[in-house]
Amino acid sequence: MSQSRKCLTTAAVLRRSALAIAMGAALSATPVLAQQSAGSINGQARAGDRITIVNKAVGLTRTVTVDKDGGYVVSQLPPGDYQVVVTRSDGSTRTQTVAVVPGKGSVADFNALDQVIVTGSAVKTIDMKSTESATLLNKADIDRIPVVRDVTAIALLAPGAVRGDGRIGNVPSLGGASPAENAYYINGFNVTNIVNGIAFNSVPFEGIANQQVKTGGYGAEYGRSLGGVISVTTKRGTDEWHGGVSASFEPASLRGSSIYFKNASTDASKWGDWQAMNRPGDFDRRKVSAYAGGALVKDTLYGFGLVQLQNERTRWYGINTQYDETNKTPQYLLKLDWNVTKNNLLELTAFNDKTERNRANFKSPQAYETARGDDLGTDVYTTGGATQILKWTSWLTDDLTVSALYGVGRYSRSSIIPSSGCEYISDERGPEAILRGCSTQTTVGDPAAKDKRTAYRFDVEYALNAKHTLRAGLDSEVYLTHDGSVAPGASKSWWTLTTLAAGGKLANGYTNATGATQDVVSVRYFENGGDFRTENSAWYIEDNWQATKNLLVSVGLRSEAFTNKNGDGVPFIDVKNTYAPRLAAAWDVAGDGKLKVYSNVGRYYIPVYANTNVRLSGRQGDWTDYYQFGGSFSADKLELPALGAKLGDRKMNSDGTAPDPRTIVDPNIKPMFQDEFIIGFQKALVERWSGGVKYTHRALKNSMDDVCAFEGAYDWARKSGKYTEAQARRIGNTIQRCFLANPGKDLTANVDLDGKHELTAVTIPAEALRFPVKPKRTYDALEFTVERAWDKKWSLQGSYVLAFSKGTTEGYVKSDIGQRDAGIGQDWDYPGLMEGSDGYLPNDRRHTFKLWGSYAATDEWRLGANLILQSGRPRNCLGTYAGTIDTQSINYGSTSFYCMGKLTPRGTAGRLDWTKELNLQATYTPRALKGMTFSVDLLNVFNARTPGAIDEQSDNGINSPRPAYGQPDANSVQQPRRVRLMAQYEF
Template sequence: MASKIINKGLKRTALSLALGMCFAGAVQAQSNTNGSVFGQATSGDTIIVENASTGFKREISVSSDGSYRASSLPTGTYKVTVKHADGTTSTRDNVAVNVGTGTPVNFAANSATEIGAVEVSGAGAVNPIDVSSVESNTILTEAQIDRIPVGRNVTSLALLAPGTTRGDARMGEKSLASFGGASVAENVYYINGFNVTNILSGTAFNEVPFEAVSEIQIKTGGYGAEFGRSLGGVANVITKKGSNDWKFGGNIIWSPDEGRAPTLRSLRDAGTATWNLVPVPGYANRTIGNIYASGPILKDRLFFYALVQGLDATTKAYGNTTQTEAVEDQPQYLAKIDWNITDSHHFELTYFSDEAETVTTTYRSPQSFKTPRTTRVGGIINTRGGENYIGKWTGYLTDNFTLSALYGVGKYSRQDSPDPTSARDDCPVVQDQRAPVAVSYGCWVAANWVPKGTGDKRTAWRIDGEWALGDHTVRFGLDNETFDSVDGTERSGPEKTGYIITNLANGGTLANGYTNVSGSTIAVVNAREFHNGGTFSTENKAWYIEDNWQVTDNFIANLGIRNESFTNLNAAGLPFIEIKNTWAPRLGFSWDVHGDSSTKIFGTAGRYYIPVYSNTNVRLSGSETDITTYYQWTGTFAGDAAQRPGLGAQLGPVRVTSDGSTPNPLTVVDPNLKPLFQDEYILGFQQQVSSDWAVGVRAIYRSLKSNMDDYCSYDFPYNWAVGAGYSTADADTIASTVNHCFLMNPGTDLTANVDFGSGTLTPVTIPKAALGLPDPKRTYKALEFFFERAWDGKWYMQGSYTFAKSIGNTEGYVKSDIGQDDAGITQDFDYPGLTEGTYGYLPNDRRHSLKVFGAYQINDQWRVGGNFIMQSGRPKNCLGFYSGTFNPEAIGYGASSFYCNRVLGSRGDRGTLDWSRELSFQVTYEPTWAEGLRISADVFNVFNERTVTSINERGESAAGTVSPNYEQPLSIQQPRSFRLTLEYDFK
């Protein structure tokens, strides 16, 4: 319902206050699970904050300066009452408190006393003008989410916020978002205050059943010292909970194959370089069912909420020589208990499971893309997710002091195993990549297998406190996370070797240095043996303190510091990375220009660190074998089910990247290593233009100050050591230590612990200039223009336009150019030659982004909603075999340099992909004759826009040999599809 102005003579300050009550916005550095109510009253008065649906109640005294603050309130709708010294009272109803936000409720004379003329009800808008906020923040409640057509996952909601873009489809198994130019692996995800980010590589996280989401907070910048371990953004989910009202209900959500636009496959016309998108058979049918119940176990004291979700989904894909059928089985659960032990102590316990199993079966196709299928090749079972337990206590120890403690355990499975009804892990990968469309041979169903029992376990605790001291509100806390990983990967087949057939043109050169001088093109078999694994642990610790200082009546300063430490252990349980006492200052201000909440100028400056992910443990400190041998192909295949290619003469030497040994942990990492960290600066302005409309603009600058990556060159360390006076034998020892792939900070000196044969490690420092590496660079510059029209019971609209540039020579923790999710050890700085030409516009650069979404209530029964996102395309590259003279050994990495067809290019020099546009529409019917019934129909991508969103950027299959797969589309916008929802809530 809209705010109703009854007294036309109402002062602007009172109107602003009413809007503040409606627009529950971000304030200072709030708890990541609760919110607060604050304001002005008369010294000596008593403030009573109570939630009638749960019986929660707090009484606090107004301080001597007339201010009060009720912090760490569970999210919900409250009644706020002031009891005056003379016994009279004043009350504000329907005060919304959202996650991480503060709601102003003022009872001061000459302002709020007149606000009794303002009737306030309903939930708030997103990103309001809140003069006590310094963060860049978006909050979406369940009601707001239900009004618009949007995917039922965290990433889809995050993409509504300004400054976010969709990441590369190859990064992880979830659709992921890039925040402010950072890679998709640099975000952090919370559920009810518990960090659920999977830090093996940062490209996965646990999720609750979407129907259990009460609200979500998306932080895109400027967040306070309470939050860390992120260079991108924060997605903070709060689940539903029980109350004094008994509620039962359920829904069915059906995404049918009927009406879905055709699947597109990329094909290239013979003799041309043009790729076409051709409709091919496809099938996708998805049905989700939810049943929930909630209510009081003990009125006003003990409540429960429970939900069970079932999923029935089948997807069929038609390839060039095979077909696959994937069936998902995903029963998920959530249960939450809330206990108001006393008015001063609250306890909550959350359990949820998001474990999901997908069985994918592969069949032979007699002809490309044809519907009939023949022999069943085999199946693979993918298991992801797991169980999570979270307990949290909050104590309101005095009017001014609040303390909370959280403990949680979370699991995440990453297991891939053969379908026991047709086990096919005994067949190697065999592919012929000489034509534009690769052809698969043999009986393999997965390129890699992950051993049984593979997965991760997080055990975490944290303590947070808040102490109000006059004009200062001091927040502090500490937290500890231990992450245990069992990980491993091996190529399919008994020999753990895959076979790839490619062409090598006359004069072309392979990665091992072999050059074809036969006078004609030959067919080559690349035989790569790969397997690794082990058990590893990572421990992250932090503490923070922050002061929110009310400097004047209309100026707030936010002063904070965060200290973090990171420890990574190898497979033997020995630390090989220990980073202590990183210091991350966080500063901010908010100026209420006119003192009436109508105009706000704000800014933040901060430093942000991210942990060393456990993927680094696996790849650097575990046992890994990576050996490649090249053969001339005989032109024949083995006459068995595996169809191994016939191997002729060996071409050149065997290339050994890793020999399977487990290194001494002290010899693989620079002892002076620093983690990735970034500095961020934001300056913003917001203006209220009417009682319903607000606009704003933010200028953002982010700069990566330290990068962490592995360095694998032999030549540069060897040449330096010889020049520095070491014997050739000692120089070889130094170079071999580094050549194993050594973790360091590119752009700094490298210190290695070297064993010269005595068993004693000797530190050797190689100067930065001798390594041949440039300084790592990643900058993000953006202007965000945003606007909103608050929901008034009739309609609302919100949107943003972002102009941004993301430029540098490294994307960060992952590498979208080639789909590499090796967090922290991408190939960017492995060899100096690979850094040539790398400076330019990065994969997450989207110069222009326009987002608009909203809803309109036609009448009491019908509502429509819309969602439109338009973004410019990502930069394009051509990657090839290194052909320069600066660092010849870099050719060993194949098509990984910016030398393409033996000409040095630069990042982004091939233009950009096309703009993407997507309009989605929703219509909802809530009949008055059946209260609690809701029927919705969503159409996604109404006009079936099918823009290519990523391409194969490898331009060569060997030095001087053009790849037939260059610029092949790898991902395309999702086709037009429908979603039907039938829901009934019984209260």
């Protein structure tokens, strides 16, 4: 700043006040909401002035004329530092330097003083134009935070973000939505895997330049999400060549022990007191990244490339099996930027995140010991794939900017299982399940399972005048899915051994009348698959209106269309014109950029995921038979249980044929959507400090799921007097096959009433289906934030969120039982399953504290810390249905809200413990080795191992206790203490 001060001719007081205005200029500049990968610059000057912005690093220059009201805007700018120069009619010039970041507007205002230079990259300011709930971290910010280096861990730093159920996947719940309802973007391209919404493509972590997390309030440009938007911008080449090598190592020797959970008592009457026990097992990770970027053709063509090599090894030891898993798959990123002309920019992004895990499986002669038994084969799992994105940006005039994007993304879900010929046999008669036989996986996926997204979008922005900036756009996505799965073994079935107490009742209605405990074998056949197509499209229009000098109003409308096709290419979902209005306002209260009050209301839709195509419209066989256990197992490696008498009738879910697509979906169906209201304020406090308070309300307004309730539909039709007995039964059978509808609303079904293959629309009143509740999910949160911006000495950022997530349905997943069947989960199948379902949902974490910061102890040493405290999720006690609303819910086993025969409403069985985690970091940048950085991160300092989820299923049948109830879920337990060593050299 010393050089800039020499240029000032005004008093020091004026300089300081002008600096404050330049950092957080009021709403008097024309606003713009940029795309995920671009930003903008706007501000005030004199009418007729010429504004020139220059980013020498990427050879970009733009010139615009200030309009008659004194405003200007330059949009669709790549992130980076820009020099903004105003040239006036007398030839004099004034200069500012600002930082442009993705998705935000930076301000360069020239009405305050003769000349000022502000280095925007050094100071974070309140964005007076934004009404979004967003957290943006650049690579430098992330490097100062001791945190797991992946997209989800960074997203979890945002207020309102909580970790989802580990059985669902490594994905966050944002703003009370289910973990499957987020959208993920890389350089503006949607990379969300919409088979079930819990996977996404990603770039190597060292290639990330910025990551933004939007947890609410986003404008009409965004859709296909009820939770939040996670957007990554990659690094790019600049005018100067830079590069480096980064290496990280997480040694197994410095990692906390692997654990399992064991009942404290061998007395079956006292099962449920689960204690953590140490066992062998470790994890070791090494990563090396080499990268470089610079000008391939000066001022014209820039490139950045990165290659990441990795070596991960996991050794896991279970009660009677073990595995040794490795991952050595290289990954890469390439970014090219071509300034075709001074007004046209072409960008290419190409990356590959393919991961191949090789898991060698063995029998264990002793529980939780390293001794190795029979070789069960090496399973190979492949995920991820190659993605290419091409984007064109053209500044046609000072007021008109257009951009077009085209991309192709691939995602493999392949698995090769050598033991697929072995039956899967789980012996659950004791407190810990024992896997018998030679099977290694519960389900064998199609070795060729994969997805391909082909998408384009077009956006246009026009500054109509100083008051109105209009934006509009359209996009289209075509998603091809090849999927299929089957239970392992020749029988294509899962074999489960359980105990059934005297008087206990199985899911198919069989009652144990022997007077003694029975050992039971359930044999569930399962197989599905096919090729499917999903098409999503949308258009939006938005007006950013400068209503007064200090008040910005944004009015937008978005419309989406969803088409899902079965394996024969015939649509079974075809929804258009889902209008989603958005209204937002931001008020600079005093006009000095120090206090912003903002609010927004909006409606948000989510697509019908491809999982619905596979499970609902494809060929699927799913049925279960029950037998008395014969008392022994075969002597070969299969260890098949001997079967005694068959117990009751077959429990049929689906018979293996593909249904007529017209008979599985309500023709009037509406996609799932929610409404949102946010109000809050941000206040600039003392130098570099700011704080804020925000209230968020979200309410699910429409649910979509499959309904299988035969009895209600049949009784209604029979009693209506309109249908014969045979017709009434056909109506009931149409629904019983599992019918996609909007629960809580009247259901229209196309029914072959007379068996002549002529379909008649039949509308069944909602109340006839006997559901005791309606779909409901609300999220209410009060959020407090505080931030002290980094000044090369220290920084601090923290939040506290008081949140309530309540309702009858979680959404696109069901964390109660770890179900990931987006759109066709267990909820709403039968009325009895929803009895007692109204309560606090799995993502209800009442209190969440987050605090992180860094401190430069010397010019060579920097220290960092990251603390997260979060209250536990509600507990359920689930069991076999014992109510009287229907006779079918009992077929679902231990998954209703009846606990050992007694109705126990959702979330009333207590709460899990608080999760507490502290991470520390020390970074050393030696003066003697310019460009070198050494860092040590100690993650989970106190080795806390709190479970985030437990087994909530309490019985093996009515009044027949299940020993595994309450067992912590291994995938949801906190990771142990670990040390990450990093070294980086940059030139």
